[in-house]
Amino acid sequence: MSELGFGGTEPxxxxxxxxxxxxxxxxxxxxxxxxxxxVERRRAQLEACVARYLSQLDQADDQMPSMALVIxxxxxxxxxxxxxxxxxKLKAHEKRMLASAxxxxxxTDPDSRSMATSGRGAGVVExxxxxxDHQKSSWTRPPLATV
Numbered sequence: 001m002s003e004l005g006f007g008g009t010e011p012x013x014x015x016x017x018x019x020x021x022x023x024x025x026x027x028x029x030x031x032x033x034x035x036x037x038x039v040e041r042r043r044a045q046l047e048a049c050v051a052r053y054l055s056q057l058d059q060a061d062d063q064m065p066s067m068a069l070v071i072x073x074x075x076x077x078x079x080x081x082x083x084x085x086x087x088x089k090l091k092a093h094e095k096r097m098l099a100s101a102x103x104x105x106x107x108t109d110p111d112s113r114s115m116a117t118s119g120r121g122a123g124v125v126e127x128x129x130x131x132x133d134h135q136k137s138s139w140t141r142p143p144l145a146t147v
Contacts, residue, residue, distance in 0.1 A: 032107040034093045035114050046087055053080050 053076050060073050097105040106112035 030114075033104065033112060033114050034097050034107075035104040036097065038114075039090060039094045039097060042090055043087070046083055046090070050080065050083055053083070 057073060057076050060069050060076075063069060093105065093107075097103055102113070104114055
């Protein structure tokens, strides 16, 4: 068995990684980071969905009533309710984002920022802070990888 420098033989279980003797923990993802452009694109998507669902409800009103049509209408109304909730949440995220200095906010880690990456557009990048080794209750340097 090989020691990977993760504080054990199960790197995925520890949710941290050792690089050059420093231990880092990654906790953020793109879905929980909001920038001005991301909020605008998401709002446009939600508004397009609302318009599509309202159009479908109008078409259903013009047709002869049937049980399938009633069920479809109720389903569309539920979807509209979910979209309304999502718009409300997006508005709250936008308010927090506009209040921040660089007009972006991370729900997981306030120090995270969306930054350009090569080849994939943008990614959420965190500042590298050393993490304590909780098992030994001190700052330790994990062993180097051995094979």
